[in-house]
Amino acid sequence: MESLSKRSRIMSARRVMVYSALAFLVLSLISTAVYYFSGYVTDPARAFFESVSAFSTTGLSVFPRPSDLPEWLRLFRAACQWIGGGMSLAVLALIMSSPAGDSMAGETPETYYRFGRSFRTAFRRLVLVYLSLTAALILLLIATKLSFADALNVAFATVSTGGMSPGPVLTSGLSETVVMLFMLLTSISYPLYYYAVRKRSKKLEKNTEVTIYLGLIIAFCVLVSASLVLSGTYSFRESVELGCFQTVSNFSTTGFALDDISGWPSFAQALLAIASFVGGSSFSLASGIKVARMIVIVKILSRSFVVRLHPKAIVSTKLNSVQVPRKMAAQMSTFLLTFFLFFAAGSFIISFDAPDLQSSLALCASSLTNTGNGFSFPSFIGTLNDFTLIIMSLLMLIGRMELYALLIPASGSSS
């Protein structure tokens, strides 16, 4: 009896992963058809790349000048990103509503256990946050004198962490600051907004992940800006503005870029790459490794030092003031290794079509972390061959689905 129920749960975990991956693919194919028949993209592989890039909220684009596109197509791109963000929320809701001990819930921090009693409530709560953030950003952007269409374009790309540029529409420093703020907001754990509204202050106080995330952002903003100031490329004010914007853009894996970062000092570039790898906090719309995992991984490392000296020492690993079970910690560290395995393999395949090592690594990182334009590679996405574009599309999907979706066929049917 028990084995039977376990079995059905296993099936459901796998089925859900497969369904989500399929949903991403089907929507991408529909959108591919739209691009193809619109006549603006003549090559199906390119259209597919553009579609996956939007749904996975990556934001790389085969259009060199998006402002040349007709209004409807730009809105369509933005809407795809926004729907992609919503689908990612569905995956998160599913993970959070899985019963503890279920393999799907494997990496859910205890703070978020039973965020919703069922998938439906969890999803509804997350979407509520999503809608509020989107609406607020649209209003604020209109208040900073953007046209309604531009405001929609920017808001959809920002709140979903897609980061596809609708063209140079952010003209004022104020609108840039608003976008930066919302990139930050959407990369913070969504359940916290719900708790804040419901006045569950205990849940908020215990959340060390967000505190550390904000600390990291401030530290990186200071370092990146300082590096820009010292390099003398920009004025002091521009350096701080650009440095902070780009840091938040990369941490939230949005990938908006106000200027070409390939001319920035390599120290700033290296920090921005690390920011993208780390990503935002867990159960937000940011992609990447996630701060929660990094916290646990750093604790595992410091534990490994203690154990070298005191083999019998018992060191607890805490996240959000709660003990992390061994199995969960193990899954988180395996995630990191898996992530870098995909990074290595992806870079190797991309290197067949890239002009140098740096762009192979950057293109792969940009796809796998769903960041998009926060890395420095020449803007030649459109000149890459179809095979490379499809590989990059796969990497985007793998990154968005927290890696494991595409491991399902590889792990065999040993159940």
Add this chain to the structure above:
Amino acid sequence: MILNKRPVIKVLMAVMALVGAAMLIPAVVALIYKETNVFLSFIVCAVPMIAVGLIVIKVLPPGDNNTLKMRDGFFIVAMAWTGMSALGALPFVISGAIPHFIDAFFETASGFSTTGSTIVGNIEALPYGILFWRSFTHWLGGMGVLVLTIAILPMLGIGGAKIMRAETTGPTMDKISGTINDSARKLYTIYIGVTVVEIIFLMFGGLNFFEASTHTFGTVGTGGLSTHSESIAAFGSVYVEMVIAVFMLMAGINFNLYHYLFTGKPGIMLKDPEFRTYLGIIFGSTAFISLMLLVKNIYGSVGQALRYAFFQVVSIITTTGYGTADFDTWPIPCRMLIFLLMIVGGCASSTGGGAKVIRIMLTFKLIRRGAQTRLHSSAVRPIKLGGKNVDEDTLSNVKSFMILYLMTMLIGTVIVSLDGYDLVTSLSAVVATVSNIGPGFNLIGPSCNFILFSYPIKLLLSMFMIAGRLELYTIYIMFTRVFWKGNK
């Protein structure tokens, strides 16, 4: 005091005296080539080191407690390697061959850690005695001066078991013999044997004794410092290249396996899963790279392509770093593969560096298991290697090592990028030093050197070389609070 001072000092003094004694050999070389100045600079360093070392060991009365704890072991190993590199740098400075101390420290750390990164541009301009010392540090570092000291430790009345633990490279599943002293003796008998054979082979290829021995030191220690700027390409001989390639390949194999080979149990060696994977990676990568070289018309014939590809693959995976061709001009996928091989490294208990083949194998198995546990909440299945279950403690050690290695790469790149060179140069500088390779890519490619970095970065890279050689933990642990806090 958290350290058992007296035996720790004794061991360190013994190491110092040994390094001093080792300097007498390049002194003799300098004398033969009539380099008086160089000869004197070795003597000036060697005599005080030997004298002080021996006197301190004699004068220090034996304490009541001569046991070495874990903590002492880590401290000795970390101090010994750093101290050896600092003292070994002195002849470079005194003779004026490398005037700045940090440059000399970098060069010596590169030697003892068997890395092979150099800051010298015009190598041929260096005197013979200095060139010999550069290569000889590889040989000493290769097996670890400490393994040698283990053999003389009984004379100091100190057991060496704890040191061996910090020193051995990579996880191993079995010991070849019961006592540490025995296995140390066996290991270095094999080591010396291999060295002598290679020198003879190279001399058959027309190299003089000086060239044959220096390049042998670089080979069996998997170091890679050559006496020529063009490295092995300077000889232009297929025979020499193949001899060196085969010996590099041998140096990258777990030395414990040779014991089985010589005691008539070659089956154990051939069935060893790490050994087989190692060979598989070498032949697979060689096939891929030579194919790419042919397709892209870098070399005209299959023979040429195979010759350069095989040498470079072996040189990189064993973390030696000798060159017969500038791989930084090869097609991008070849470079990417070479970059990945730099991370893999040789087998456990070989003289090679890197993450080690066995750890990469276990990492793949861990990733596979991770995917399975994501789908099945059922009990964790054991991971097997060569038919045996690998215990969970070893696995979590492997995991934390790999993560520490990745973190070193990422954070190291950020710091090195402060010098303002491009990211590939910065990243490959970290990988080339932590993995003990030698050359990297772009500005530090095979035809360039490390002189361009600022002094603080050179010090950091030297530390990475030593840390990489000592499996990261031994050095990093010195910077943790838990190390300096006493036992409660």
